[in-house]
Amino acid sequence: GAVVSQHPSRVICKSGTSVKIECRSLDFQATTMFWYRQFPKQSLMLMATSNEGSKATYEQGVEKDKFLINHASLTLSTLTVTSAHPEDSSFYICSASGRPPENSPLHFGNGTRLTVT
Amino acid sequence: AQSVAQPEDQVNVAEGNPLTVKCTYSVSGNPYLFWYVQYPNRGLQFLLKYITGDNLVKGSYGFEAEFNKSQTSFHLKKPSALVSDSALYFCAVRPSTSGGSYIPTFGRGTSLIVHP
Numbered sequence: 001g002a003v004v005s006q007h008p009s010r011v012i013c014k015s016g017t018s019v020k021i022e023c024r025s026l027d028f029q030a031t032t033m034f035w036y037r038q039f040p041k042q043s044l045m046l047m048a049t050s051n052e053g054s055k056a057t058y059e060q061g062v063e064k065d066k067f068l069i070n071h072a073s074l075t076l077s078t079l080t081v082t083s084a085h086p087e088d089s090s091f092y093i094c095s096a097s098g099r100p101p102e103n104s105p106l107h108f109g110n111g112t113r114l115t116v117t
Numbered sequence: 118a119q120s121v122a123q124p125e126d127q128v129n130v131a132e133g134n135p136l137t138v139k140c141t142y143s144v145s146g147n148p149y150l151f152w153y154v155q156y157p158n159r160g161l162q163f164l165l166k167y168i169t170g171d172n173l174v175k176g177s178y179g180f181e182a183e184f185n186k187s188q189t190s191f192h193l194k195k196p197s198a199l200v201s202d203s204a205l206y207f208c209a210v211r212p213s214t215s216g217g218s219y220i221p222t223f224g225r226g227t228s229l230i231v232h233p
Contacts, residue, residue, distance in 0.1 A: 004160075034220070034221075041228075042225070042226075044161075044223050046220070049220060091158070093160050097219070102211055102212065103149040103168045103211065103213070105151055105163040105166055106153075106161070106163070106209075106221060108153075108160030111159060113158065
């Protein structure tokens with residue numbers, strides 16, 4: 001089946017530093033990737049939708065200058081949390097859509113647990 | 118606009134008993150419906166989907182779901198629960214009409230706890 005690899009699985013960083021999270025689709029071409037944030041015992045919060053070769057579309061309330069998303073190829077999307085603060089600590093999950101886009105399941109990475117100290 | 122409702126935050130069931138996790142939806146056009154499972158500190162795993170055809174859909178790990186158009190429901194079921202089924206379950210809908218990315222909408226999740 002389709003596999004999405006997300007790295008790192010866990011990262012601890014100091015306040016004010018930046019962290020990059022990578023999401024790779026290993027055996028299929030992901031024209032669209034979604035980035036989610038999940039708080040404890042809560043549902044997924046969509047942060048942005050990323051289409052290959054174009055700028056990401058951010059959801060309302062998500063700061064695009066803080067959460068930089070790059071989707072440079074059909075197999076790689078990155079999320080960079082810039083100048084991280086403790087309130088950015090969360091579980092971040094990427095997912096990639098197969099084809100056809102409307103009725104294909106999403107394939108999820110295993111998530112990144114970010115802790116900002 | 119589309120929406121998904123999972124009315125139960127938590128479902129408790131004894132091992133060996135049948136389980137049901139409820140989901141209702143609202144969407145324009147034909148619904149494309151999905152169930153995912155999430156284990157602690159992991160991403161979501163796809164279980165099954167309904168696109169068209171038979172209302173009873175079978176998926177991974179012995180799970181199945183029944184699409185009911187009149188009740189706009191897509192409940193997840195399993196005849197005999199296992200302790201290892203304990204996890205967080207998400208129902209999702211994707212729009213069938215063109216919208217570019219076909220952004221899915223997820224329910225808030227239901228925690229399934231299977232007691233030995």
